[in-house]
Amino acid sequence: MPVIHYISAFHLYRKFLAYIQLRAGRFTVLILFIVPFLIGEMIGILSGILAANLYFMSAVLLYACKIPLIVIALAILQNGKEKLLSFAWFALCYSWIIRQLEKLHTSALYLQTAQVISHIRKRIASRSGQTRIRIAHYYQTIQKRFRKK
Secondary structure (H helix, E strand, O other): OHHHHHHHOOHHHHHHHHHHHHOOOHHHHHHHHHHHHHHHHHHHHHHHHHHHOOOHHHHHHHHHHHHHHHHHHHHHHHHOHHHHOOOHHHHHHHHHHHHHHHHHHHOHHHHHHHHHHHHHHHHHHHOHHHHHHHHHHHHHHHHHHHHHO
16 A cells, blocks of 8 residues: 555654554553544544535545554554553454454455456456546546536
8 A cells, every 4th residue: 555655664653663562561552552543433434424414525535534543553553463462352352353354354245346346447457548538538528518508
């Protein structure tokens, strides 16, 4: 993901992750994980509410703000996993979520959906030139119609 690579390029970010992994206490890691995770989830809920109220652009922009927060939370999880898993309740929740994801990834519906999406991507990639031409044609047609009015 480009966002992850962009964020991970910052020296301060790498020093922060080294601190998480090597020096931070388990409660510090827990707080540093929970804060961006909860803020990111609240932003996700708010963007869903905006989308439900048909404010699509605002919803997309707000959701885009969620991405760096979740990337940071996942990086903290990855670098401080053993400290976070030292909390029994966290280990229980984490293992339950991992089991649910494994069930999801092996379900027939998921596999079928992934196959359809892969097929669509391949079609778009193979027809990208034609697709661009069609989009340009439709855009010009719409533009001409509005100019006439």
